[in-house]
Amino acid sequence: MSKTEVNIIDPSILEDLCNNVTDGKPVNFELPNHGILHIDKLLPFICVYRYSELDFYFARVIKTQASYIIVDDNTDISHLLEGIRLIMSAKFETFLVLECWPISSEDYTTFEIFCPAGKAPSTVKALEKGFKSLNETYPNIAVEVNDTHARYPDQLEPLLNVEESKKTGTLVIGLGIPTLYKNSKTNELYALFFREFYSVFSETIKRAIHEFIRVQTTDDFENYLMFGKTNIDEITLTSDAELAEISEGMSFLLRTTPVNSNEEWTNFKKNEFKKTPEFKYRLISLDSEIEKRKLYNIPIDKVDDPTIAFILRGKRLEIEKQLTMLEERGTKNFRFVGESLYGVIKKNVLEEAKHILAVYPKREERKSKERFNCHEFAAHAQKELDYYNTKFPNLDLTLEIRNDVAGIMVSKSKLLINNEINLDANRCDALIQHEVGTHILTYCNGKRQPLQQMYEGFEGYDQLQEGLAVIAEYLVGGLTVNRLRLLAGRVIAVESMVNGATFIRTFNLLRKEYGFSDRISYYISMRVYRGGGLTKDAVYLAGLIDLMAYLKAGGNLENLYTGKFNITHIELIEELLYRKVLKQPELPRFLERESVKERFKKLRNGIDITELVN
Incomplete structure (x- = not known):
C-alpha cells in the first residue's frame, strides 16, 4: 500500500462500540495496520x-489511560472520533481529545503543550506540574505552553477542525512528549526510569482531565482516580494468577514453623x-530455582496499569526472597534475607515495646476461673463462622x-485450633474477632476481588493484618495486658536475636528481666x-503503632477490610476502589456494637498504646 492511500475504518465499529459502552463493557477493536481502539467505560x-513507525514504549505510555486510540497515521479516524464524541455526548456536556506524540530528538527535555490561551488554565497547570515532577x-x-491552532505533529493533518470542534464542545490539546526513557541513538530503554515515567504520565493525564471536567461540566467525578481503568486485561489477570499460584504453593509459614514445638x-x-531445642520442619517439596524461573517468566513488564504493575512487582520480590529463605532454612543466611524482607526494628517500635513492659512489668493474673478447652472454644467460633x-x-x-498447629491460627478460610489449648473464657470473643472477624474476613473479601493478590496478600501484608486484628481485640473489649505484653516481648526477642544472643540467652532475658512465664x-x-532466625514477629507491634497513627489522622477503617495488604498500600487500595476495580468490602459485624463505637472514638482522638488494654 502506498503512503497516499488512506485506510478506511469499518463503520460497523461505531455500532458495536455504542452497544458495548452503553452496556458497560470495555471496548477493544483492532484498527488497520495493527492499530487499536480501547475505551474502558463511558x-x-x-x-x-498516530504513528508512521510505532514506538512500542510510547504506545505503552498511552495505554496507561482508560481511553485511547493508537493508529497508523495513514488511517483516517476523523469519523471515528466524531462517532465516539456523539456517544459520549449523551452523558457528558464536553469532550477532550489529547493528541500525544513522541519527540525523539537527542537531549531534548521539553514537554510541549499545544492549546488555546486561557481556555483551560487549570488543565494546563496540572500538566505542567505533573511533567515537571520528573x-x-x-x-x-x-x-513549554504554545497558544496555537496547530495541536498535532508537524508532518500530519489536524485530527479535527478547531473551529468546528468549538461548536460541539470539544477541546483538542496537543502534547509533544520527549522520550527521556530511552537512548535516542541506540533505542536502549532505561527500564527503571521508564517505570517512573509512565506512572507519572498516567497520573498527570488523569489529573489534567479531572481539572478540565471539573471546570467545564457538572458531572460527578469527585476524584481524578475515577478516570482510571476499571476493567483488567487478560495479561494482568494471568500475571496475577501465576504469582498467586507460586505464593500459595510455597506455603512459606508452614515450612518455617517447627512441627515438634510441643515435644521440644x-x-x-x-x-x-540449658539445652537449646532442636526444631524439626516439614520437608520442602519444591525446587526454589525452578519456582524462581517461573517467577521471572511472568510478564509483569507487559502490565500497562502502573498501580497494578507496582503491586505485582512488589509481591514478586517478596516471593523471591521467601524462596531464598526456604533454601537457606537452618542457616544464618535465612535471618539475613529475612531482615531485608521484613526490615529492621525501628527506634519508635523498640521504645514502645519497652514502654509497654515498663507500664506492665508483670503478667496479669487470670480474672476468670472459667476456662475453655479446644471444643468449647470451637463451639463459639463456629457461630461466627456460620454468620460469615x-x-x-x-x-x-x-x-x-x-495437634500440629501452635495455638490458634488461620489458613485461608479455615480456623485451625490446637487440641491442647486451654484459654480464659474472657478472651474467647477477642480471639474470634482476631482470627475470624479479621483474618478470615479479609481473606473472604479478597476472594471477591478480581486480583488474587487481594486474598493471597500483598508484599508485607502481615504487618497491617496483625495490627488490624489486635485493634479488633481492643474494640470488643478483650485486649489484655498479657496480649499487649506478648507483642512487646516479641520485639524484645527479635532485637536480642539480631544482636547475636543465643536462644537460651533470649529465653532467660524474657523470663528474668521482663517477667514472662517459662x-x-x-x-x-x-x-x-x-528457621535460623525470623524477624517477622517484630512487625506485629509495628503494624499496631502504624494503624493507631493512621486512625488518629482520620484514616478510613472500612477500606482496610478489602483484602490483605500493608499500610503502605492504602493509597493504592483507595485508588482501585475509586476506579471500581475493587468491590467494597463486607465489614465485621462487631463494628455495629455500641461499645465498639465508643472505643473507636477514643482511637480517633488518640490514646497511648498502654490504654488499649481492657
Whole structure:
C-alpha cells in the first residue's frame, strides 16, 4: 500500500462500540495496520497516538489511560472520533481529545503543550506540574505552553477542525512528549526510569482531565482516580494468577514453623532450660530455582496499569526472597534475607515495646476461673463462622481441631485450633474477632476481588493484618495486658536475636528481666529463632503503632477490610476502589456494637498504646 492511500475504518465499529459502552463493557477493536481502539467505560476524553513507525514504549505510555486510540497515521479516524464524541455526548456536556506524540530528538527535555490561551488554565497547570515532577529524577526538564491552532505533529493533518470542534464542545490539546526513557541513538530503554515515567504520565493525564471536567461540566467525578481503568486485561489477570499460584504453593509459614514445638518444650523443660531445642520442619517439596524461573517468566513488564504493575512487582520480590529463605532454612543466611524482607526494628517500635513492659512489668493474673478447652472454644467460633458463611455463600468457612498447629491460627478460610489449648473464657470473643472477624474476613473479601493478590496478600501484608486484628481485640473489649505484653516481648526477642544472643540467652532475658512465664518465654523464642532466625514477629507491634497513627489522622477503617495488604498500600487500595476495580468490602459485624463505637472514638482522638488494654 502506498503512503497516499488512506485506510478506511469499518463503520460497523461505531455500532458495536455504542452497544458495548452503553452496556458497560470495555471496548477493544483492532484498527488497520495493527492499530487499536480501547475505551474502558463511558468517559469524556480520549488520548490519540498516530504513528508512521510505532514506538512500542510510547504506545505503552498511552495505554496507561482508560481511553485511547493508537493508529497508523495513514488511517483516517476523523469519523471515528466524531462517532465516539456523539456517544459520549449523551452523558457528558464536553469532550477532550489529547493528541500525544513522541519527540525523539537527542537531549531534548521539553514537554510541549499545544492549546488555546486561557481556555483551560487549570488543565494546563496540572500538566505542567505533573511533567515537571520528573525533575526529581531527570534533570533539566521544562514545559513549554504554545497558544496555537496547530495541536498535532508537524508532518500530519489536524485530527479535527478547531473551529468546528468549538461548536460541539470539544477541546483538542496537543502534547509533544520527549522520550527521556530511552537512548535516542541506540533505542536502549532505561527500564527503571521508564517505570517512573509512565506512572507519572498516567497520573498527570488523569489529573489534567479531572481539572478540565471539573471546570467545564457538572458531572460527578469527585476524584481524578475515577478516570482510571476499571476493567483488567487478560495479561494482568494471568500475571496475577501465576504469582498467586507460586505464593500459595510455597506455603512459606508452614515450612518455617517447627512441627515438634510441643515435644521440644517438654525436652527443654526436662533439661532445666540449658539445652537449646532442636526444631524439626516439614520437608520442602519444591525446587526454589525452578519456582524462581517461573517467577521471572511472568510478564509483569507487559502490565500497562502502573498501580497494578507496582503491586505485582512488589509481591514478586517478596516471593523471591521467601524462596531464598526456604533454601537457606537452618542457616544464618535465612535471618539475613529475612531482615531485608521484613526490615529492621525501628527506634519508635523498640521504645514502645519497652514502654509497654515498663507500664506492665508483670503478667496479669487470670480474672476468670472459667476456662475453655479446644471444643468449647470451637463451639463459639463456629457461630461466627456460620454468620460469615451467609455473607460468603460461595466460600466454605470451616474450623478444624488438630495437634500440629501452635495455638490458634488461620489458613485461608479455615480456623485451625490446637487440641491442647486451654484459654480464659474472657478472651474467647477477642480471639474470634482476631482470627475470624479479621483474618478470615479479609481473606473472604479478597476472594471477591478480581486480583488474587487481594486474598493471597500483598508484599508485607502481615504487618497491617496483625495490627488490624489486635485493634479488633481492643474494640470488643478483650485486649489484655498479657496480649499487649506478648507483642512487646516479641520485639524484645527479635532485637536480642539480631544482636547475636543465643536462644537460651533470649529465653532467660524474657523470663528474668521482663517477667514472662517459662512457657511464654519459650514460645516467643521459638517463633523468633525458627528457621535460623525470623524477624517477622517484630512487625506485629509495628503494624499496631502504624494503624493507631493512621486512625488518629482520620484514616478510613472500612477500606482496610478489602483484602490483605500493608499500610503502605492504602493509597493504592483507595485508588482501585475509586476506579471500581475493587468491590467494597463486607465489614465485621462487631463494628455495629455500641461499645465498639465508643472505643473507636477514643482511637480517633488518640490514646497511648498502654490504654488499649481492657
